[in-house]
Amino acid sequence: MQNFNVSCVEDGLTAYAVERQNGFERHQRQGAPPWAETRRFWVDAVLQGMTRLEGREPDLNRMERFDHHLEQARGSSAVHLVSKQLRRDTIHAIGIYLSALETVGGERRRQIAVVRDLLEDISTHLPWAAGSNELHDILDQAERMLPRTTAAIAPIRFTRVLLGWETGPCESCYASGAVTTPNQVMDTPLYRSLSQRYPEVTDWPAxxxxxxxxxxxxxxxxxxxxxxDLEIMNRAGDRFLDLPGIRWMSGPYEFYCVPAPEQTIEGSEPSGPHMVM
Known part of the structure; x- marks a missing residue:
């Protein structure tokens, strides 16, 4: 059974959320929920996860207290910065929780991802990001844990897709399942992104x-x-393939991807997909 200073983390993360609410916010992502709403989810998930690893049931009133503190602070012109000690203690406790998630084993990737996302958010806030409070070390730890755990325990099939020319635009990504035909490649976000960014390219080697x-x-x-899975793998990039647990299955498959007539640039002569000989 683990022991965490949950009350300290609750106090620290609540104060952090108040600082973000009353200060500078991150750029709002198009089509995404407000940062304050997402941040509340992260805080709730971390506090619940800590409590359950301690073998206790979560406090049903915890997020009511969180909301009450934010509401009380809303509109206040005074800026109340969290003490350095509380910041250090909060980050340190989150680091202990992160290590515990890896130690207890099982499918813990969602919980690890929440810790990563919360710490990434905190790292954009200067009062918390500055100084030696373990923040960046723990964030790096979470970033390494996710691909390592995915490679080791996730029984998944995926394809590395390399698209482009040696002397021109060239990028790679991971796609779900076995991608072995031009049409499957042209259905990937990578192909759609590159073909939109480089409309003058009429055929893409893959x-x-x-x-x-x-x-x-x-x-x-x-x-x-x-x-x-793909979000974790694509963040890791090519180093994901070097992790223990990854097994080659088939390939390489090499061919050209040629867009349909309505996708080609004006005046070009379209042709169907064909294999590289």
């Missing part, structure tokens, strides 16, 4: 290699990678 995760050498029990 190289696809399919892998399994979770140490699986056969397709038994393996499912296609989810959006959550």
């Amino acid at each position: 190289v696809c290699v399919t892998y399994n995760g979770g140490g699986r050498d056969t397709p038994i029990g393996v499912g296609n990678a989810t959006e959550f």
Whole structure:
């Protein structure tokens, strides 16, 4: 059973949320919930996770207190900065919680991702980001844990797609399942992004290699990678393939992707997808 200073973390994260509410906010993402709403979810998830790892049921009144403190502080012209000691203690306790998530094992990636996202948010706030409070070290730890855990325990099938020319635009990404045809490549976000950014390119060379995760050498029990899996993998980039648990399955498949007539630039002569010989 783990022991965390949950009350300290509650006080620290509540005070942090008040600072963000009454100070400078991050740029609002298009189509995303307000940062304050997302931040409340992160705080709730971390506090609940700590409490459950201690073997206790979460305090049902905790987020009511959180909301009450923010409401009381709303509109206040006074700026109340959190003490350095409370900042240090809060970040340190979150680091202990993060390490505990890896130690207890099982599927803990969602909880680790919440810690990462919360710490990433905190790192954009100068009063908390400055100084030696372990923040950046713990954030790096979470960033490393997610791909490492995904490679080791997630029985998923995915494909590394390399799209472009050696002498021109060239990028790679991970796609769900086995991507082995031009049409499948042209259905990926990477292809759509590159073809929109470089409309003058009328054919895209692609190289696809399919892998399994979770140490699986056969397709038994393996499912296609989810959006959550892909988000972790694409953040990690090519280093994900070097992690223990990744197994080559098939490929490389090499071919050209040629857009349909309505997607080509004016005056170009479209042609169908064809394999590289």
